[in-house]
Amino acid sequence: MPTSQPSRSGPAATARLTGWxxxxxTAAGYDLEDLEVRSAGTRSVVRVVVDRDSGVSLDDVAEVSRALSEVLDAEDDDPGRSPYVLEVTSPGVDRPLTLPRHWRRNVGRLVTTAVDGQELIGRVVSVDDDGVTLAVEKGGAKKGQVRKAAGNRTLTWAELGEGRVQVEFNRPAGHRDAHLVHEGPDEGDDTDDTDETDDESLTADDVDDELDEHDGSADAAAQDRGEQ
Known part of the structure; x- marks a missing residue:
């Protein structure tokens, strides 16, 4: 009687690969933020999201992808298996802020969160063991209105709801992301930004902040084990 094969998608596969x-x-110095396994025809797509305090570059993504591919080779040795497609990326700008490290990595950015059932918008000033300090902004609910500073507010982790980073077209002077403000293309400039994936100074966080225009560019490091 043939033995049953382990599932290659769904919760069981996700738990198994998370363990691997x-x-x-962690040993490479990153946090495993998310892992998803789904079926795609005869293949199983494994999408892995990693992050760390200093950010994740495209070279980092490629390095992690190679290491995880080796794990799959070593652990998943069933010769009759369907091939995996491994995708490694960094968190997108739409990733919810649910853990202290998420908030810490977004100091200086504008976020929204729920406090006592009310939406609060503010810039992350600092993060410590007790909670988060926001430079709260009010107003600006209607188009054309400008939000005004309403002072700092410190919230404990128990008070703080899930946070969301807000896309900013105009960042304040001296802001950590000020260099990402798009001033418009130069005359006669036909350069395709997506071709800059080999620039070591381009981090995956930078890609996220460019309004996800290059969403998935970090996935260029994806390795299809079934076609090697």
């Missing part, structure tokens, strides 16, 4: 990948990602 977490020690490798």
């Amino acid at each position: 990948f977490t020690p490798v990602v």
